[in-house]
Amino acid sequence: MDLERCRSEDVDAVTDFLAAVDLTLSGLDAPTVRLWIERDPAGAVTGSTGYELSADGRHALIRSVAVRPEARSRGRGSDLARFALSRAAEEGASRAWLFSRRSGPFWQRLGFAPAERDELAAALADTHQVRLFRNTGQLEREVAWTRALTPADAETPSQNVAASSTDGDGSSGGNLSAARSVSSDSASLRARPTACATARG
Numbered sequence: 714m715d716l717e718r719c720r721s722e723d724v725d726a727v728t729d730f731l732a733a734v735d736l737t738l739s740g741l742d743a744p745t746v747r748l749w750i751e752r753d754p755a756g757a758v759t760g761s762t763g764y765e766l767s768a769d770g771r772h773a774l775i776r777s778v779a780v781r782p783e784a785r786s787r788g789r790g791s792d793l794a795r796f797a798l799s800r801a802a803e804e805g806a807s808r809a810w811l812f813s814r815r816s817g818p819f820w821q822r823l824g825f826a827p828a829e830r831d832e833l834a835a836a837l838a839d840t841h842q843v844r845l846f847r848n849t850g851q852l853e854r855e856v857a858w859t860r861a862l863t864p865a866d867a868e869t870p871s872q873n874v875a876a877s878s879t880d881g882d883g884s885s886g887g888n889l890s891a892a893r894s895v896s897s898d899s900a901s902l903r904a905r906p907t908a909c910a911t912a913r914g
């Protein structure tokens with residue numbers, strides 16, 4: 714199954730998809746939010762993954778990692794998470810962070826450890842998710858996680874993550890180590906070189 718960079722015309726569908734799994738909807742169409750989706754042959758969104766970078770580019774807030782309920786527990790979520798980690802590392806981020814109240818064990822298996830939510834909020838103060846959580850008071854109820862992030866360790870040898878070296882949006886130029894393909898029992902993820910348009914404000 715291919716991953717596509719989320720385009721402006723995908724935003725409504727991905728909003729419905731993320732709302733159904735109770736994930737944050739803010740900033741889905743913002744140029745600073747990197748978001749990929751996968752669809753089934755009928756066009757329904759079946760998975761998503763992404764991140765948002767800090768202003769200095771050193772920190773990545775992993776977000777919008779979701780798999781439709783019928784397709785869970787087959788490694789897809791881990792593949793999607795690793796894809797985002799790999800891309801964030803390729804963009805130059807050295808640390809990944811995320812909020813997750815319900816899926817801590819999933820993230821721990823991917824190398825994340827508990828973090829101070831205030832440290833996350835300081836490192837990623839300008840991101841849509843942190844601003845939303847601050848404004849709504851949700852920040853105080855969130856659970857933060859973090860892990861070091863480098864191109865070498867963001868990619869786990871048991872996975873097969875293939876990506877184009879030309880995203881078309883200027884966010885990930887150059888040769889991507891994410892394009893390295895390694896053997897895997899799980900299905901591969903390929904990112905199509907689609908442009909990320911941002912028609913909505």
Ligand SMILES: CC(C)(COP(=O)(O)OP(=O)(O)OC[C@H]1O[C@@H](n2cnc3c(N)ncnc32)[C@H](O)[C@@H]1OP(=O)(O)O)[C@@H](O)C(=O)NCCC(=O)NCCS
Nearest residue numbers: 734777778779780785786787788789790791815816818819
């Ligand atoms: C979290 C999520 C992406 C995992 O997708 P997945 O395809 O099931 O992931 P994998 O198959 O790679 O890994 C599944 C394993 O992760 C762990 N796991 C996943 N979610 C978990 C949770 N909420 N609590 C505890 N363990 C969890 C389990 O060990 C699970 O193995 P099991 O199914 O045999 O019990 C999926 O459950 C989902 O979309 N949840 C709703 C959205 C969400 O909460 N996203 C994370 C915040 S960004």
